[in-house]
Amino acid sequence: MKTSLRLYDTKTRAVHNVAAANDKHVKIYCCGPTVYRDAHVGNLRTFLLSDLIVRILNFRDVPVYVVQNITDVGHMNENFIAGNIVESTEDKMLEEANRRHIPALAIAREFEAKFHADLALLNISPANLYPRASETIDLMIAAITKLLASGNAYQGTDESIYFAANSFPDYGAISGNRLGALKPGHRYEYVDDGAKKFHADWALWKRAHNRTEMVWETPWGDGFPGWHIECSAMSMEYLQGHVDLHLGGIDLRFPHHENERAQSNSLLAGKEAVDHWVHGEHLLFEGRKMSKSAGNVVLVQDLLERGIDPLALRLCFLENRYRSQMDLTWDAIIAANTMIQRWRGRISEWKNGSPSDEVLIDREVESLINDFENDLDTPKVFQRLRALEKDLELTTNTKREVFLRIDQVLGLDLERPEALTEISAEVSQLLAAREQARADKDFALSDELRDKLALLKIEVRDTAEGQKWDRIY
Numbered sequence: 001m002k003t004s005l006r007l008y009d010t011k012t013r014a015v016h017n018v019a020a021a022n023d024k025h026v027k028i029y030c031c032g033p034t035v036y037r038d039a040h041v042g043n044l045r046t047f048l049l050s051d052l053i054v055r056i057l058n059f060r061d062v063p064v065y066v067v068q069n070i071t072d073v074g075h076m077n078e079n080f081i082a083g084n085i086v087e088s089t090e091d092k093m094l095e096e097a098n099r100r101h102i103p104a105l106a107i108a109r110e111f112e113a114k115f116h117a118d119l120a121l122l123n124i125s126p127a128n129l130y131p132r133a134s135e136t137i138d139l140m141i142a143a144i145t146k147l148l149a150s151g152n153a154y155q156g157t158d159e160s161i162y163f164a165a166n167s168f169p170d171y172g173a174i175s176g177n178r179l180g181a182l183k184p185g186h187r188y189e190y191v192d193d194g195a196k197k198f199h200a201d202w203a204l205w206k207r208a209h210n211r212t213e214m215v216w217e218t219p220w221g222d223g224f225p226g227w228h229i230e231c232s233a234m235s236m237e238y239l240q241g242h243v244d245l246h247l248g249g250i251d252l253r254f255p256h257h258e259n260e261r262a263q264s265n266s267l268l269a270g271k272e273a274v275d276h277w278v279h280g281e282h283l284l285f286e287g288r289k290m291s292k293s294a295g296n297v298v299l300v301q302d303l304l305e306r307g308i309d310p311l312a313l314r315l316c317f318l319e320n321r322y323r324s325q326m327d328l329t330w331d332a333i334i335a336a337n338t339m340i341q342r343w344r345g346r347i348s349e350w351k352n353g354s355p356s357d358e359v360l361i362d363r364e365v366e367s368l369i370n371d372f373e374n375d376l377d378t379p380k381v382f383q384r385l386r387a388l389e390k391d392l393e394l395t396t397n398t399k400r401e402v403f404l405r406i407d408q409v410l411g412l413d414l415e416r417p418e419a420l421t422e423i424s425a426e427v428s429q430l431l432a433a434r435e436q437a438r439a440d441k442d443f444a445l446s447d448e449l450r451d452k453l454a455l456l457k458i459e460v461r462d463t464a465e466g467q468k469w470d471r472i473y
């Protein structure tokens, strides 16, 4: 079943229609959070991508099934060695557990709950399933057993199990990083010399050695899973061996998704496991990559503390296209907060105006949905909505209805009443006086009254139907 949603596919480097291979629902897998810390707003930009896609498909009555993993074991920290990113042997979860002197799983549950709370604050609809890595070890062991049997994996001299990159000749199709071109140490996990057979091989299962927490028994010794096998095992199990749409941030393209594809396709004896790979570009904050060391990590909590509606952040993200790197600033968030309030104000004011026109509503909504479906051209949607807001031809209730229908995709709660103050007696008198001045053709007075109203944050416009006013936000 081909849908009308067209998205850029990283592997084929072209825009394709999203399709449901089983003709029933679109199966989506979205790489989830590593729950050792709060999700920052960059992570949330990527999580919003899946929500946006789901809302667009649902708008067209296309059913979806979304799986998002919770990584609570096996995601190793990255270090820089001689300019290359290499994985250290420290699990992100355990490092945090050691720092705080509490069990790793206690930290995992704490940040998993916060992750769900953040999603709710941004109106990101929940996935259908959130499997936890620590609770799906059996699936990973079964997948690794299969890869050992098929000759795609082997036990290294350090007793860890590795995927043999050379056993998957199509390696590199997503990122362009073909095996022949990769140099040892280049963005590959660090392993003691000689433990693996080829520098581009990666660990599916790591032998515990000195590690005592989060360790599981297996036929090949006790240990813990690698990060990449988690997503293969979960997507193959919970999406029944086929993913229509796979999502994640651009940094996951390589090596995470490249390795996942090699694993999943090998488990399927060479069949393509994923039809469509979609990656969201990164979020920068005030020009720099968000990181603890740069001191520019922003959380949803920071918005709440400044009295900003978290949906202002959602609006900021939507104003930028998912495939462009985006630089967020506090000024942009504050401007978005003002805009959301203005739109909510309009929605309640427009209700009292002229009646709606169904034909025009359908036409406007259809063209806005087409923009969404055109590889998520959200900047165009906002351009159109801004023009629509000012449009003098459409009746107020037509505009209201278009905004509300599109809000099913935008998710900005535009119908939520904003605490708008009633217009004051002074404004009301000035408006009446200006109407009279226009009727008397006293344009000098009318202009003078317009300026007075502007000082009181009221903008007046003269239309075929007479004088109209708006608040200036």
Ligand code: AMP
Pocket (backbone or CB within 6 Å): 031, 032, 033, 034, 035, 041, 042, 043, 044, 045, 046, 247, 248, 249, 250, 251, 252, 280, 281, 282, 283, 284, 290
């Ligand atoms: P993590 O919790 O670090 O495993 O990341 C969760 C998701 O957030 C992944 O899909 C990452 O690709 C994505 N991500 C990480 N940093 C950023 C960023 N600055 N902007 C957008 N997405 C990001």
Ligand code: ZN
Pocket (backbone or CB within 6 Å): 030, 031, 032, 231, 256
């Ligand atoms: Zn993943």
